[in-house]
Amino acid sequence: MLLFLCATLFAGPVLTSPLRRSYGNHTHLPPLRFTSNGTFQLSIFEDLHFGENAWDPWGPQQDINSVKVMEQVLDAEKRTQFVVLNGDLITGENAYFDNATVKIDQIVGPMLDRGLTWASTYGNHDSQYNLSRHDILKREHQWPNARTQQMVHGPESGVSNYYLPVYPSDGGSEPCLLLWFFDSRGGVYYQQKNASGAHIGQPDWVDQSVADWFYETNKQLTHKHRRSIPSLAFVHIPTNASVTAQMQVGIDENRQPGINDDYPDLAQQAQGWCEDGRNDPDCVYGSQDVPFMQALTTIPGVMAVFSGHDHGDTWCYKWDSLLPGMNVKGNGLNLCFGQHTGYGGYGNWIRGSRQVLVTEAMLAHHEIETWIRLESGDAVGRVSLNATYGEDVYPATPNTKTDCPTCNYTIITDMPGTK
Template identity: 45%
Template structure:
């Protein structure tokens, strides 16, 4: 058996000495076994193993702590980046919203589509420069999904929001019936949109149908305290429609085109919760496809839409509304929920490219239609946005509805709205107040 001298190296560097191990008998054929080594050798080998194990565990612990610290740092950074600033009134107590509706990017890519998108982007830049709104709403049909390919469909989001990003504008979206097609899904559209820090669009919770069902709070110019009280609410609803992603036959509509009962249940619950916390707040609602109340209003004789009391383009007659049946039974729960909401001032829709008027929710309904507001009820206003994009049907001049909220020192809200045409002129400028429908306005509609 080989002797181990008193100066043999042990585990001072944290590694076992290969020289030492090679001198330690490991088999009977080599003159003995490991177990036959002197006790002092066994003790030193055992001590070396323990030291090596301790140092290995220490290194592993430091490695895991470093990974944990990196994860916490990334999580904190992500939280900071994803935190949105409050939506605040301007110092003068106003909050102006520009509503771009029916942009319809992504139509026929080999012919007329790209020039249309260029024209739409130019309109957005021109109107933003002229109006300089505090906030932007993209109110559905951002993309003509049936004309896109799976590999590039969501890439149109980057083109749509480029003027907003370059101008430093924040925005929120609803999705329309053309935003769900064989090669485009609402979920993918939302994921692409949320890559941008300026996007306030949110995903509805479980139990709601579609994607864009959410509420945003608007605050005073300067918020103080740990729990500031909002001064107004902006509601967004997904009226759905279109066809399911990658479902055959391709682009055949198979998604219900109305705000679902599940979304209505969520809305009633959250609205009651906010009212209980803050009291009655003035609010606005945005939904792409209009409701049957719009149909009732369009059909009424006095005052007529597009006239001096309700000015605006009225070329889509009859207009296309939520639901399938003439009775509007699918959309009735949503309409009733809106009518039951204290403080709901106005509702803004697109979808019908040839309409751009505003009117008061009718106080009666046609036989078998919709839900009437009742003559003694503070009924919300109904407004069409204005066809903003160069995609989609229709050859009417393009424009963008502007909605300016004004608050006095007591928190009471007044609303003025107009359409800014791409040519620069302003048409159908009205005040949505108690006498709207009786007041007389110019009837020029920009066409």
Template identity: 65%
Template sequence: MLLALLLLGPVLAAPSRQIPVPKLAQAEQDDGFASKPLSFTRDGTFQISIFEDLHFGENAWDTWGPQQDINSVAVINKVLDRESPGLVVLNGDLITGENTFLENSTLYLDQIVQPLVERRLTWASTYGNHDHSFNISGEGILERERRWPNARTQNMVPGRDAGVSNYYLPVYAAECNEMNCAPELLLWFFDSRGGFYFQERHPDGSQVGQPDWVGVSVVNWFEQTNQQFVAKHGRIIPSLAFVHIPTEASQALQVENGQDSVNRNYQPGINDDYPVAQQAQGWCADGRNDGTCAYGGQDVPFMQAIVSTPGLMAVFSGHDHGATWCYKWDHLVPGMTVAGTGVNLCFGQHSGYGGYGNWIRGSRQVSVDLRTLRDNWEAQTWIRLESGDVVGSVSLNATYGNDWYPATPNDKTFCPTWSFQKKINPVRRRI
């Protein structure tokens, strides 16, 4: 692949710039759209649509790359034709950065958000390991996002070791805002980093790898900010969290009792990625990343913060395209040092035609209702597939994990050019 890039790059660089870009005219007329607080509907509900692992920008110099992007836009449209979210979350790996050219790497963002702009939907992003690479950076994607008034993505934690997409969004009751009401729901967004540092090389010419876990400075900010909310409003505010790469807890729960740890009726979903890849995978505890260690444990502070945050109902991740289940983490899993306190760890559905795997594409939906949220801290979630079907509908409540649900079918969909892709560029998994 590298040889092909070197040989074809000068010829194909110009066509690679021809990325369809939606016009800003209407968006500019809606200036301030995303500055309005998020709020529940008048009937007391708030819904989120999560798209993850879209992987735009693969092989722009071939037929199958742009076709995959077209198919991914179609997935977004098909889902949003049937769902009416108050917020769209782009949960990491928006762009396959190692496949992009420096001069246009962030322009793919405009393709991704076009269906949202057309529907006047607002969105928030986390960045994944493929969004950080030699020719693309989280900072660059954020700058591109902020061109659109629909975007709510922010950077609240400065520093090289923090990543970029670390922030929170409060959600208020209808007709309320931060001036006269307390939030009814907090949404936390974390950058799990990974990939490579932008335009950096070691003396030997190799790219500089970036840690792939939520940094300690971010954990400290999260804990302190949440405590400030509690102190200011005199009560715990229920919350949801979004991070691209899952923590070690997801893998530990998945393998605790072997392949059948995730039960097809009690934790319905696809469970083909076994085991899932977690934060700090391949790193050593001393910070080395030389392939000699399986897991370094650097996500322990983040896991400790998760379990010690009352009211945190669920953490939603992507990264592992063949995992779509939710699991209640409510005990100490053998081999771990952090005990779960009841938070649900959920994967979404692979949304894009880019990236590895042929599982049917779709989008996890999450809905909360003020009538139950204030007392019971529970949420409803389901996956809307590109076919229009709904699978994996469950209640993340006190009895989740004991309640029986229909199993999720393991359906596949294929890009028309997939057979060509497999011959010329086999896709690597979860790196």
């Protein structure tokens, strides 16, 4: 019965609306599918920050060690069927115009070696003066296992906005789970400067046009198939709801296990922007992510949203109420961080990857199993995102630190040549 329910949640061909046009040669790939045991598991790698200080000896060593983290995780999690690269693939500030995206080839190597496919969201460090999100997408699609797409093409929409269906174990052609990917943008505009010669900041939230696309696409799917479809969402920068949960309610180490070290400095969408649209560091928060939060909480079936960006946070919080100071009410959506994967970027928390497991039986109850697989081989923070999450008690997550074992940071030099 549960398999039948899964198989009937979604039927028919993909939409033909202009909003569904996508970039990338991904149609040759077989569809994502639950295993014969009725399971679907994915690994999230985030904040990889490849290409950092590539001119110093320690820069390439960071990337070599980041690859090892990915390999260790994938070898430990042999049930992984799919990988999400959840933003900040490259430290774009350190990229040169002529070869800014070449690091993508190194990033995707562990997946190619294991026959795994992947899909990406892009982060704020993936948009810099010499680094274009569009060029990252093109570089990804030089490899056959890329599923990253672009389904929204507005001038301020970003790039990595799309969805992927996951099909049932019985071989049916009607998907029963959707994976939504959103572009929270940020960084600076590619090859643009203002009149004074300074780089121009790019808004760091999911654009209104993308929230509109999310509503419209879901509406069409729901109308066509006469039911809502369980789904998971991925976006690099978290929304204001995560900040408010942390600051106004609090994160309990046993009820929301995970590292909570980016406190009180958790970075969010629309940070450093004013309500009138000005990019000003004196403005703490401009509220431009409200339309996206409204979409996440009012579109039926969204079980969890997974973010990165804040390297020192790894918890999940069930947003099931109106939090203090907010005007968007939670509906039980789980707000989750992953684990800093790369040896680039700030912080020395142990590297790893959030694992997400859904079964066909769990879909009927909108439940998710999730944990962090560390480079050490340990699994920590294992929780069930179910009806009682937030009440159930779990072991606290140890706050372990590691340093790049082959990096000599005694020599740090400025970026040579023309930026």
